[in-house]
């Protein structure tokens with residue numbers, strides 16, 4: 001009988017062979033840009049966000065530029081990512097708070113990041129994992145779906161799923177494991193019609209074995 005920890009490591013080994021390039025799909029050059037891109041990615045695809053941030057980061061070149069942005073103008077700049085009223089308000093609020101409270105630098109701790117407007121654990125973990133290289137489990141729609149299907153978590157709540165994954169995946173693999181689940185969700189384990197017969201981890205998957 002394979003343990004959950006052994007299963008997680010086997011899943012990692014197989015998925016890393018299929019997706020050696022797995023990483024965050026959002027385009028950015030600076031830490032604050034990843035923070036903004038992740039805020040924009042709520043209820044939106046990374047592809048759409050990358051289309052929007054290309055001109056956005058040319059227009060607003062610094063945290064200060066976002067802090068001084070005109071709210072209505074920023075709303076129009078990010079409109080196609082959806083929920084643009086809240087997103088624009090949160091981005092400006094985040095930029096102001098980083099300038100006032102964190103000396104103009106994106107803070108490197110989870111408990112600090114989640115104090116920023118509109119920044120939850122998912123956004124904070126993206127920044128921690130990809131900017132500061134702090135092992136972090138990122139729970140998005142793909143991670144959630146796959147961890148439920150595979151049997152790594154029975155929970156629906158993202159924070160509970162995050163802790164379930166942390167319990168079974170070795171800490172140094174948390175960030176890459178999250179990216180691998182996202183890549184597998186995009187390529188094989190679709191929300192509708194998962195391609196189970198083509199899936200390299202189907203023998204380890206609870207959904208496949210019980211359907």
Ligand code: SF4
Pocket residue numbers: 146149150188189190194195196197199200201202203205206207208
């Ligand atoms: S076997 Fe099917 S449900 Fe399970 S991870 Fe693979 S594609 Fe997803």
